[in-house]
Amino acid sequence: xxxxxxxxxxxxxxxxxxxxxxxxxxxxxxxxxxxxxxxxxxxxxxxxxxxxxxxxxxxxxxxxxxxxxxxxxxxxxxxxxxxxxxxxxxxxxxxxxxxxxxxxxxxxxxxxxxxxxxxxxxxxxxxxxxxxxxxxxxxxxxxxxxxxxxxxxxxxxxxxxxxxxxxxxxxxxxxxxxxxxxxxxxxxxxxxxxxxxxxxxxxxxxxxxxxxxxxxxxxxxxxxxxxxxxxxxxxxxxxxxxxxxxxxxxxxxxxxxxxxxxxxxxxxxxxxxxxxxxxxxxxxxxxxxxxxxxxxxxxxxxxxxxxxxxxxxxxxxxxxxxxxxxxxxxxxxxxxxxxxxxxxxxxxxxxxxxxxxxxxxxxxxxxxxxxxxxxxxxxxxxxxxxxxxxxxxxxxxxxxxxxxxxxxxxxxxxxxxxxxxxxxxxxxxxxxxxxxxxxxxxxxxxxxxxxxxxxxxxxxxxxxxxxxx
Numbered sequence: 094x095x096x097x098x099x100x101x102x103x104x105x106x107x108x109x110x111x112x113x114x115x116x117x118x119x120x121x122x123x124x125x126x127x128x129x130x131x132x133x134x135x136x137x138x139x140x141x142x143x144x145x146x147x148x149x150x151x152x153x154x155x156x157x158x159x160x161x162x163x164x165x166x167x168x169x170x171x172x173x174x175x176x177x178x179x180x181x182x183x184x185x186x187x188x189x190x191x192x193x194x195x196x197x198x199x200x201x202x203x204x205x206x207x208x209x210x211x212x213x214x215x216x217x218x219x220x221x222x223x224x225x226x227x228x229x230x231x232x233x234x235x236x237x238x239x240x241x242x243x244x245x246x247x248x249x250x251x252x253x254x255x256x257x258x259x260x261x262x263x264x265x266x267x268x269x270x271x272x273x274x275x276x277x278x279x280x281x282x283x284x285x286x287x288x289x290x291x292x293x294x295x296x297x298x299x300x301x302x303x304x305x306x307x308x309x310x311x312x313x314x315x316x317x318x319x320x321x322x323x324x325x326x327x328x329x330x331x332x333x334x335x336x337x338x339x340x341x342x343x344x345x346x347x348x349x350x351x352x353x354x355x356x357x358x359x360x361x362x363x364x365x366x367x368x369x370x371x372x373x374x375x376x377x378x379x380x381x382x383x384x385x386x387x388x389x390x391x392x393x394x395x396x397x398x399x400x401x402x403x404x405x406x407x408x409x410x411x412x413x414x415x416x417x418x419x420x421x422x423x424x425x426x427x428x429x430x431x432x433x434x435x436x437x438x439x440x441x442x443x444x445x446x447x448x449x450x451x452x453x454x455x456x457x458x459x460x461x462x463x464x465x466x467x468x469x470x471x472x473x474x475x476x477x478x479x480x481x482x483x484x485x486x487x488x489x490x491x492x493x494x495x496x497x498x499x500x501x502x503x504x505x506x507x508x509x510x511x512x513x514x515x516x517x518x519x520x521x522x523x524x525x526x527x528x529x530x531x532x533x534x535x536x537x538x539x540x541x542x543x544x545x546x547x548x549x550x551x552x553x554x555x556x557x558x559x560x561x562x
Contacts, residue, residue: 453504
């Protein structure tokens with residue numbers, strides 16, 4: 094079956110299906126995308142590529158305005174600031190440096206003449222900035238138009254996935270994924286490497302909100318600029334390393350779209366609460382607002398600033414000296430998912446030490462930790478059965494085998510309570526348990542134990558385990 098027939102059989106295509114068709118037919122991803130567009134629009138290949146470049150004409154003009162006389166209420170004159178005395182070197186790589194600066198200039202231009210949006214105007218910035226950098230770098234017209242087509246195809250999925258406010262589906266998220274695909278293409282990567290790069294690029298953008306940042310000066314720059322940098326990093330990792338990335342692009346993308354509205358509902362209100370005092374506005378607009386409304390807003394903003402200062406001070410009171418900031422080493426890749434439950438198990442081990450031979454270990458973990466059991470159970474076993482510290486790499490690798498050799502049973506249960514990590518050790522004489530809540534950095538909240546709590550606290554102190562409220 095040829096590419097055309099495979100496409101027609103599966104239309105409309107997910108990006109994962111595009112990757113699969115390209116791999117199965119030994120084709121480039123862009124060739125599958127263009128063939129799909131030809132079928133959908135009844136156009137020739139040349140017409141598809143030409144029409145894509147026409148879509149970008151206005152946005153390329155916005156970059157020129159951003160580089161010259163454009164000024165943005167939230168980005169200032171960053172485009173001209175970075176180019177008026179020659180292009181500032183933000184990064185050694187000239188192409189990435191240009192793509193980054195042009196992306197920022199596009200956002201300035203957006204606030205002057207607007208941008209043609211994809212998922213929004215945010216992701217149009219890195220798409221257009223990247224294409225402008227290609228033009229400056231003397232890529233041939235076909236490669237430029239193919240790359241633009243690839244980026245807009247990626248953006249088209251985010252355009253549908255974006256249902257509310259959220260940079261995870263726009264400037265940062267969509268932008269990073271499109272740049273990852275484009276860089277993989279330009280570096281001659283395989284379809285599967287492109288998928289890998291795209292998945293990596295989505296990861297740091299999940300749930301990142303947007304709305305407050307487009308009202309506060311400056312913050313948008315690291316979002317849309319970050320799209321260039323994250324996309325480039327993701328492509329470089331995908332092409333130059335054998336690091337395993339086992340999530341299909343369709344799964345990663347759908348997950349991101351599902352988190353997107355949750356972020357808008359749960360994360361954005363918190364961000365707005367703290368950043369509202371710094372929102373930019375215009376006097377002409379404020380003159381239209383009732384004075385009582387503005388007075389109440391001002392009082393609320395003052396209250397928020399006081400609350401922020403109080404919370405910052407409370408955090409400051411708990412910090413350790415810089416000479417004692419890092420905790421004990423934690424094997425397994427996560428101080429939160431491995432270190433904290435392992436330390437809970439270590440406390441249980443020493444509470445049970447004089448109570449006879451260990452017969453069974455019961456592990457109760459809240460859903461997130463239960464899902465990450467592949468990395469934390471070896472640590473919990475080495476802590477509960479052998480009392481090993483979180484840094485014991487050899488024991489971490491062999492703890493389950495050693496436990497089996499001793500004939501010790503283990504039961505792993507998913508608990509419902511958020512943060513729960515409860516370890517119960519059954520010995521010949523009695524049972525011992527430690528009930529704790531998970532915290533990052535190998536720390537934990539010690540809530541209860543079968544022995545007097547002060548004894549459990551004493552053991553934690555002797556082991557160097559940090560307990561928090």
